[in-house]
Amino acid sequence: MSILGTRVLRTEDPRFLTIGGNYTEDLVDERLTGAVHVFFVRSPVAHARIVGIDPSGALAAPGVVAVYTAADLADLPDVPPILPTMNQAMKRPPLARDVVRYVGDPVAIVVTEEAYQGEDAVELVDVDYDALAAVVDIDESLAGETLLFPEAGTNVAIEYGSEADLDSKLFDGCEVVVKHRIVNQRIAPAPMESRGAAAVWGDDGRLTAWIPNQGAQGTKGAMVGMLGIGAADVRVITPDVGGGFGAKFGADLEHVATAWVARKLNRPARWNETRYENLLGMTHARAQIQTVTVGGTRDGRMEAYRLEILQDCGGYPKIGGLLPSLTILMTPGTYAFDRAESIAKAIVTNTTPVGAYRGAGRPEATAAVERAVDLFAAEIGMDPAQVRRRNLLPPFTEPHQTKFGAVYDTGDYEAALDRVLEAADYEQLRAEQAKRRANGDPIALGIGLSSYVEVTGGGAESGEPHENALVEVHPDGSVTILTGTSPHGQGHETAWAMLASDVLGIPMDKITLKWGDTDLIPRGGGTGGSRSLQQGGSAVQKASRELVDVARTRAAEELEANPDDLQFDVATSAFAVAGVPGTSVSLAQLAEHERLFVETDFFQPGATFPFGAHVAVVDVDTETGKVVLRRVIAVDDAGVILNPLLADGQRHGGIAQGAAQAFLEEFVYDADGNPMTASFADYPFPSATEMPSFELVDMQTPTTYNPLGAKGIGEAGTIGSTPAVQNAVVDALSHLGVRHIDLPTSPQRVWKAIQAARSENA
């Protein structure tokens, strides 16, 4: 029996749970002997002109090797915005040169002999700032009174469509039109392992850089570009990575600066940031203001939908400026609107730059449309489950093309909704809610729904989505797999070994997975956008099968038989001649005289579109506004599941992060751009005590785009849970007249919404 589809335990865990991972900060490598330590002087003000930098105090401090400013890094190119269609004047120098644009913007580098000396020395670099007005609010940025890049002439980095493109007749004929401005708040990815780097230049002039990342090849590409050197001169190695969530793709200026210092001083160099620096320096996420308008009939048919997006890019336009395009792509979600349209504007503010984070643009689309559906349902007084069922796209097995350019591969959104409602016992929950309301219970019960479809495996490289793998059988019967994907918690070692073992008949404990070394594996798209299994896993399976074909030819020679007469027995990992007992040769034996390996690429015809439906149940204390999450019931259909244990893990983590956005997390700045949540005491990162046990419902609708039938699962939980929890909180208070509460639904915000509704009703 195949092990595919079974709950194989994670082979990574004994190591992580005993001796622990080998992270960049802990790395012991003789090439790093005598490394200097790199520290960054970061701006304490949100927006200011740099008048002068006096390093003398730091230079006199113990252990300080050097202090560098932007002038010293003149040999490094400025980094242009991530897309050529963005305003090209919004370039970022390798260190803030004349102007700082957010609190945390690196201004100078301090290099010390020992790590502990750096934190003292950075405080001794005297930077003279001439404060400029800080632009923190999105509307303020749009007004354009203060420009972050005066040479750009605007704070708008990029526009996707414009008001002029909107259809003035979109809502004509609608009996009901509801419009609301909603906030998808700024949050911090906050991986357990913060950022770091170790770098050394060899005598051959090549850079070796150890960087926690989500794809060594992409990180190498970014390093090459930012260092302005040849691709052959850089080797990136990926140690164990303690979480990425999208924010560890590519390379940041601190990684480049660490490599630059190593070259400048001709010594290895290391950099590791503190949690405080991580919360300011790593890209933030979400940060959209959305205006949703939905129109339809009184009996529940949604006819038209409009989404207008304002995306906050932070101080420099990075991936944040790209996110609205993904939000727009997924505008209508699972619904069959007759008419839908969306536009976006991405602007800069004096805050930490915004980047990718678990879902990257798609959770924002789902949050918008799911809130819109509930607003519409409340307006016409219909059960939100009923409104959804009435408007979902019907099941389809042939790809469904939306007007936004998405091609949904397979989907059955109504079945997902039905399953989750049944598992939640929705009718009983509504009855319980009605009972509490009748009894005047101060603890209100809220039931929130979401239906979602998302896009995964869109391809990290140009062209068709694809990934490569190399599978080699060794004479001792062991197997090595090289993959262009890059694990940082997902469980690739287990999953890829399952796939190879299933084909080759070699036990999983004899299979070793390698990744994250650009000399060993020059090509690869990394792990992100929920692409790994569908492309990287399919490549491993394809390579394994092709290896058996190669071995068959070899075995035919060895056994002097016709290849067609050979049978490969997975149980023994050996070929035998049909009908001739006692003659067999194993894959391991076939590797004795000549390497037995296959390197192959798997191409997928397009992105896949996982979907699902969530129900969240909350208690809302109407006297205090406190939200307690009681249940999350989730259908996350990601096609055929290779290992339910790994898939469950992805769903658990995703749901927790998405729920945390709904009722806990928010990165807050004051009006002057000072961060108010730069530690875990103030940034309400969730713990297990804030989460219930999640109820996961199985549903598997295969995709035809890859032989595994698999779609992505990494981001699904995050996408479905945020709107479900938010809708649950609003639902709990709907009888009081509350129609919307912005994220996160913090106690004070909930209480104020109750107060406002009560005074309006009074």
Place this chain on the structure above:
Amino acid sequence: MIPAQFDYVRATSAEHALQLLGEHGDDAKLLAGGHSLLPMMKLRLAMPSVLIDIAGLPDLSGVRRDGDDVVIGALTKHGELAASEILEREAPLVAHAAGLVGDPQIRHRGTIGGSLAHADPAADLPSALLASDGWLELQGPEGTRRVAVDDFFTGYFETVLQPDELVVAIGTPRRMGAGWGYEKFTRRANDWGIVTVATVGGRVALGNMGPTSLRARATEQALARGASIPDAAELAAEGTEPVTDLHADGEYRSHLARVLTRRALTRAAG
């Protein structure tokens, strides 16, 4: 997160600690559990030049009965308070509040003396001891003195404790069977209270409603007059000037104080 440079010296007795405090004056800080001090040092909000480690001092730990009081050594850890059978029976409010401090790691290291001396108005034990009508024994170069918790806190992170004094013990009246209540309002289980309310024996203490733990005197007086719990609780925020922070503005804090006071009093009466 590395603290600024400091010297470290380990005290061998209370007297030795006092002697070292005398030598180093304001530059020194006492290190007991270190769970408030060390984070502040790592964030460089505190930069003492000398740490005097008192964590290992003998005779300053444990819970015992002494006449009408329960006496707690200053170095007794939160986890020990939460698990103390004596407290459970005779001052359960203190045991309960101690069991809600931070998380298990913090409760395993943090001490009651440290918590009171640190005087964070959002902390659990100051309000619990204030409601309990507790007292502190302070030892200085001139000997020991006893200060009521009512008189101990003077401002935001400020107390009557002198730079050359050491908290050696904390006491609370034995209240076998007395009704009590403790309400702690947080967003996450391990957070400081946004507002806390402690009550026992007709006294009501508020946490995070001002620069120090405070008595809800209007509520106490109303109760003494025989007012109903809901009516008395409505007065809980009277005379307070709660701060506005990330989690709550003054208006919301005052509202929470009223709701939580009603709940704590109801619990105590039940």
